[in-house]
Structures are given as C-alpha cells and as structure tokens.
Amino acid sequence: MEQFLWLIPLRFIVGTFGTLIGAGGGFILVPVLLLLYPGQSPETITSISLAVVFFNALSGTIAYRKMKRIDYKSGLIFSAATLPGSILGAFTTSYIPRDIFDGIFGVLLLGASVFLLLRPKKEGDLAKEVPKGHMRRTLTDAEGNTYFFSYNPVVGISLSLIVGYISSLLGIGGGIIHVPALVHLLNFPVHIATATSHFILAFMSLSGSVVHLASGILSKGMWQTLALVIGVLFGAQLGARLSKRFHGVWIIRCLAVALGLVGIRIFIMAF
Known part of the structure; x- marks a missing residue:
C-alpha cells in the first residue's frame, strides 16, 4: 500500500516533466520503480515504464x-528508422559487456549534459539557400509562430537508428537522446x-509494449x-501547456x- 501512495506524485512528475522536455519520463520512472519494488524483475520494471511512457507520449x-x-x-520517417535499431539493440544485449558499455555511455551523457548547459540552443533564421541534400521544413503553430529549418535526412535517419538501438539496449526512453540530437545536429x-x-x-x-504484453511480462506489473x-x-497535458511558458533555452537546460x-x-550501475 505504501508503494502505491508513492505512485500518486510520481505519475504527475513523470507526465509533466517528461512531456515538457520531450523525453517521455522513463528516465525518472525506471530508477524510482526499482527502489519501490526491489522484488520485481528488471524486465517487469522496464515493461511497466515502457507502457506508461506510451500513454504519456500519446497524451502529449x-x-x-x-x-x-x-x-x-x-x-x-524517424519513427520508421528507430524500429531496426530497437531490434538490433535487443539482439546484441547478450554480446556486449554491459558494465563497459554503461560506463562509456554514462560518461558520454554527462558530457552531453555539460555541453547543453554551456551551449543552449539559440533560435536563428533559416539560411536563404538550403544546403544540397537537405529537407526544408516550414511549420506554423496554433499561436501563429512560423518556424523555418532544414536538415539532412540521411543524418536524421542514422541518428534515429542509433537512438532506437541505445534505447533498446539500455532500457531508457529515446526522447532524452533524440531531443538534443534534433536541436543541435x-x-x-x-x-x-x-x-x-x-x-x-x-x-x-507502443512497439515495445506490444512485445511485452504478448510475452506476458507486462501482466506482472x-x-x-x-x-x-x-x-x-x-x-x-500540463507539461505541454507549460511548454508555452518556457523559452526554448530553458527547456534545453532542463533536458x-x-x-x-x-x-x-x-x-x-557500471560499477
């Protein structure tokens, strides 16, 4: 019963902050669930987190x-590209020494964190000439703000493959990696x-949750x-509304x- 009481504030924090920064909230949920339910297997905890992230992402x-x-x-385009990476990540989990990978990846994430804190994204106008091979995008939101940007789709697809792979291998939400990649790269x-x-x-x-549901892992949680x-x-819903009040630089700092x-x-975890 005590564990369920902790879930009340946790669910709002995951939904609000995860949506605000576009990361889904799994990075908050997994470590907290491991502390609240030490008797549950890591597979069950991961399946719970992934299912919750789906509904969070759907609502957001x-x-x-x-x-x-x-x-x-x-x-x-990027969603389709993440699927092969996810499958490859699941396949290679038993071949890569987890402690070595976790140590290296942990350092990389810390480095990315410092980089984003020191160099938050500055909004700028799209160059008059779009580089060759780039896809030009123009979007106007509900408030009338128009965004111009362009990107190399080959780089975008490659990044999405990597995000899908790492997410599957480490069991963390891909949004926490995807957002800084979309912004800075x-x-x-x-x-x-x-x-x-x-x-x-x-x-x-959704794809991961369907697999967990079919295998019976999700039913345990x-x-x-x-x-x-x-x-x-x-x-x-609250996180999305709060995003209107936050300047892009502050969202990046939160991320x-x-x-x-x-x-x-x-x-x-590597040690």
Whole structure:
C-alpha cells in the first residue's frame, strides 16, 4: 500500500516533466520503480515504464497536435528508422559487456549534459539557400509562430537508428537522446523538437509494449501500470501547456539536467 501512495506524485512528475522536455519520463520512472519494488524483475520494471511512457507520449502528442508543433513528415520517417535499431539493440544485449558499455555511455551523457548547459540552443533564421541534400521544413503553430529549418535526412535517419538501438539496449526512453540530437545536429527549433520527439516516442514505446504484453511480462506489473497511467495522462497535458511558458533555452537546460542525472545513474550501475 505504501508503494502505491508513492505512485500518486510520481505519475504527475513523470507526465509533466517528461512531456515538457520531450523525453517521455522513463528516465525518472525506471530508477524510482526499482527502489519501490526491489522484488520485481528488471524486465517487469522496464515493461511497466515502457507502457506508461506510451500513454504519456500519446497524451502529449494529442496536446502538441492542438498546438500544431509536430513535424509529422519528419516524425514518421524517424519513427520508421528507430524500429531496426530497437531490434538490433535487443539482439546484441547478450554480446556486449554491459558494465563497459554503461560506463562509456554514462560518461558520454554527462558530457552531453555539460555541453547543453554551456551551449543552449539559440533560435536563428533559416539560411536563404538550403544546403544540397537537405529537407526544408516550414511549420506554423496554433499561436501563429512560423518556424523555418532544414536538415539532412540521411543524418536524421542514422541518428534515429542509433537512438532506437541505445534505447533498446539500455532500457531508457529515446526522447532524452533524440531531443538534443534534433536541436543541435538537425537544426530543429526546440519547441518543434520536443513535440516531434513525443510523436516518435509514441511509436517506439507502443512497439515495445506490444512485445511485452504478448510475452506476458507486462501482466506482472499491470496494477502499477494502471495506477501510473491515470496520472501521466493529465501530467502530459500540463507539461505541454507549460511548454508555452518556457523559452526554448530553458527547456534545453532542463533536458541537460535530466541527461546528467541519467548519465550518473548509468555510470554508477557500471560499477
């Protein structure tokens, strides 16, 4: 009963903060669930987290759709690209020494966190001439703000493959990696990146949840999943609304803090 009481504030935090930064909230959920339910297997905890992230991403996507901040064309392309990476990540988990990988990846995340804190994204206008091979995008949101940007689709697809692979291998939400990649490597405006990341995350988490449901793993944590889902649905709506009040730079700084926390956790797990 005591554990269920902790789920009440947890579900709102996961829904609100995860949607605000476009990361889904799995990076918060997994370590807390491991502490609350030490008797549950890591596979069950991961399945609970992934299912909750799906409903969080779905609710956030609905909210961001109303704001007209989702780049659907790019989102569908990147969603398709994450699937092979996810499969490859699941296949190679038994071949790569986990402690070595976790140590290296933890350091990389900490480095990315410092980079984002020191160099938050500055919004700029699209160059008059779009580089050859780049895909040009123009979006106007519900408030009348128009965003111009372009990116190399080959780089975007390659990054999505990597995100899908790492997410499957480490069991963390892909949004926490995808958002800074979209912003700093693909020139996405911050608000478009967080919204599109949530759209992509809905597809990624759904595919994984279907596998966990079919294998019976998710059924072991069904009650915890239902308790968390109710809260994240509302938290995600709040997170999307709060994004209107946050400048893109502050969203990136929040994401940097989240990256740092995940990096520390993964690095400690390596030892």
